[in-house]
Amino acid sequence: MIEVQDLTKAYGAVTAVDHVSFTVNKGEILGFLGPNGAGKTTTMRILTGYMPATSGTAKIAGFDVFGDSMEVRRHIGYLPETPPVYPDMAVEDYLDFVARIKNVPSDKRAARVTEAMRKTNLEDRRAQLIKRLSRGYKQRVGIAQALVHDPDVIILDEPTVGLDPKQIIEVRNLIKGLAGDHTIILSTHILPEVSMTCDRVVIINKGKIAAVDTPQNLTSQLKGGQKIRVEVQAPEKALRDALLQVSGTTRVDSEQLPADGHLVAIVETAQGADIRSAIAAKIVQNGWPLFELRGVSLSLEEIFLELTTDDAAHAQASAN
Amino acid sequence: MRNLYAIYRKEMRHYFVSPVAYVCIGLFLLISAFFFNFFLSAVIQQSFQMEMQSMQFGMPQQFDVPGQVMRAFLGLLSTLILFITPFLTMGVFAEERKRGTMELLMTSPISEIQVVLGKFLASLSLFAVMLLPTASYVVYMYLHSDPIPPWRMLFAGYAGILLLGGSLLALGTFISSLTENQLIAAVLTFVAFLFLWVLDLGHTSEGGLGSVLQYLSASRHYDDFARGIIDTSGLIYYFSFMVLFVFLTVRSIDSMRWRRA
Numbered sequence A: 001m002i003e004v005q006d007l008t009k010a011y012g013a014v015t016a017v018d019h020v021s022f023t024v025n026k027g028e029i030l031g032f033l034g035p036n037g038a039g040k041t042t043t044m045r046i047l048t049g050y051m052p053a054t055s056g057t058a059k060i061a062g063f064d065v066f067g068d069s070m071e072v073r074r075h076i077g078y079l080p081e082t083p084p085v086y087p088d089m090a091v092e093d094y095l096d097f098v099a100r101i102k103n104v105p106s107d108k109r110a111a112r113v114t115e116a117m118r119k120t121n122l123e124d125r126r127a128q129l130i131k132r133l134s135r136g137y138k139q140r141v142g143i144a145q146a147l148v149h150d151p152d153v154i155i156l157d158e159p160t161v162g163l164d165p166k167q168i169i170e171v172r173n174l175i176k177g178l179a180g181d182h183t184i185i186l187s188t189h190i191l192p193e194v195s196m197t198c199d200r201v202v203i204i205n206k207g208k209i210a211a212v213d214t215p216q217n218l219t220s221q222l223k224g225g226q227k228i229r230v231e232v233q234a235p236e237k238a239l240r241d242a243l244l245q246v247s248g249t250t251r252v253d254s255e256q257l258p259a260d261g262h263l264v265a266i267v268e269t270a271q272g273a274d275i276r277s278a279i280a281a282k283i284v285q286n287g288w289p290l291f292e293l294r295g296v297s298l299s300l301e302e303i304f305l306e307l308t309t310d311d312a313a314h315a316q317a318s319a320n
Numbered sequence B: 001m002r003n004l005y006a007i008y009r010k011e012m013r014h015y016f017v018s019p020v021a022y023v024c025i026g027l028f029l030l031i032s033a034f035f036f037n038f039f040l041s042a043v044i045q046q047s048f049q050m051e052m053q054s055m056q057f058g059m060p061q062q063f064d065v066p067g068q069v070m071r072a073f074l075g076l077l078s079t080l081i082l083f084i085t086p087f088l089t090m091g092v093f094a095e096e097r098k099r100g101t102m103e104l105l106m107t108s109p110i111s112e113i114q115v116v117l118g119k120f121l122a123s124l125s126l127f128a129v130m131l132l133p134t135a136s137y138v139v140y141m142y143l144h145s146d147p148i149p150p151w152r153m154l155f156a157g158y159a160g161i162l163l164l165g166g167s168l169l170a171l172g173t174f175i176s177s178l179t180e181n182q183l184i185a186a187v188l189t190f191v192a193f194l195f196l197w198v199l200d201l202g203h204t205s206e207g208g209l210g211s212v213l214q215y216l217s218a219s220r221h222y223d224d225f226a227r228g229i230i231d232t233s234g235l236i237y238y239f240s241f242m243v244l245f246v247f248l249t250v251r252s253i254d255s256m257r258w259r260r261a
Helices: A040-047 A069-075 A091-101 A106-119 A135-147 A165-178 A191-197 A215-223 A236-245 A276-286 A300-309 A311-319 B002-017 B019-057 B065-089 B094-099 B101-106 B112-143 B151-176 B182-204 B208-216 B218-226 B232-259
Strands: A002-011 A014-024 A029-033 A055-060 A076-079 A153-157 A183-188 A200-205 A208-213 A227-232 A249-256 A263-269 A290-296
Touching: A002 A040, A014 A040, A014 A055, A014 A200, A014 A208, A029 A040, A029 A191, A040 A055, A040 A153, A040 A183, A069 A076, A076 A135, A091 A106, A091 A135, A091 B002, A091 B101, A106 A135, A106 A165, A135 A153, A135 A165, A165 A183, A165 A191, A183 A191, A200 A215, A208 A215, A227 A276, A236 A249, A236 A263, A236 A276, A276 A290, B002 B019, B002 B112, B019 B065, B019 B112, B065 B112, B065 B151, B065 B182, B065 B218, B094 B101, B094 B182, B101 B232, B112 B151, B112 B232, B151 B182, B151 B218, B151 B232, B182 B208, B182 B218, B218 B232
Parallel strands: A029 A183, A029 A200, A076 A153, A153 A183
Antiparallel strands: A002 A014, A002 A055, A200 A208, A227 A263, A227 A290, A249 A263
């Protein structure tokens, strides 16, 4: 549905988007994840035809975003970072205006506007002026505006920013409900959002793509093997030696807890091996008191940090 | 065409929900009514004096009261719109840019020319709505004159002021597309208008340059219309002025895509 090939956008000397390529399949939700200033908004603006790329191509529903801009615009709904609303208009009038400029046929217009308001729970605010709405409701009007012409592709730039937790959940559910019929790209810098709503994630940093995968794969891939955290009361040297003897162990890091003098060891293991019982047996065999033993998995936060802050970690991640 | 109408409709609504239209129209009608009354009584007084003089010296004199009032009144209207049109156009694009709604317009299947023309025609309609009530003063005067002066005078005068207003609106729309700040747009528009007015002073200097400047002055052509003459060169001047600035506005909006950082 969306094909992006070597997309580059330079503002003078600054390259905001640097040879970005990805594809989005029909009905999929793609998450665009990256720190502020990573190039998410720029990429989205190029996809919507708001600004041209310096080089590279992007196609939506088979139409080139630059060459066939009008056709592309008919196929997309777009919510920019700030909802593009007219404060002096009532919700329903505003959506009617958007439906008009999005070429919705006049006999379907009223139905489409009602449908968009129903999906975004705006029906009881239809006659209210947009300037009197709260931030969350304005955001919903912005989403309704992106839906009103029933586009194939919906592009949402930070759809949950500035909302309260309850509204965030509502918006996420709304987005999930839209997938299937619509292909969706959303950008965010909030990690749980991606694992909760998206089928696939593009991690972008400094204009470059750092990783593209499903949230599950990203998490398990970067786990590499597993990490096991052991809290035990034992002499450090002896513990390390003992743990290294367990088969499947690749590396042991240990550190002393200041509070009670317990040792905490992080044991890294080869992929696929579950050696928790072997470790427990080893410790018991040595007669050391065991306080805790558990598997640790990297959260998406850690992956994200690894991918976006440390080049060495980045290289390691790609090697995996 | 449907897109153009959608923009036009939205703009008209916008004018009439915001206080801008009411304040502008109200002020315009108030000031123009006051001055019409002032001109009428001044000219009538003058005509009495002339009549008395002519009786004293026995020289019969022709004095065209409606024509005098009409010319003075049209001159006043042209000065008034100089001050009022910048307020009608200052927000046309500056506000859209500031609110971020430009992003909606520019990612909708609607061309720049449709956006610009829709907005321009809306401001022109508002201008006509503002102007037309003042014609009733003149019509009233005409109906109480003996003999009734040629209606052509009235039509030519109002055609002239509509053309002049349309040109100023086109220029103001263009200037509004250059900035996000409405106040700057209004001030720049006003300065540009003044400049167009004083080009007329070129007529004091002799020769080629003087006549070129005279031709370029917006007020010069207006004088012909105010005297009841519909001059082709004036029509061409105002229409090309409007087309030029509508075109420049389209280009200016289009160029935003390229220079946005």
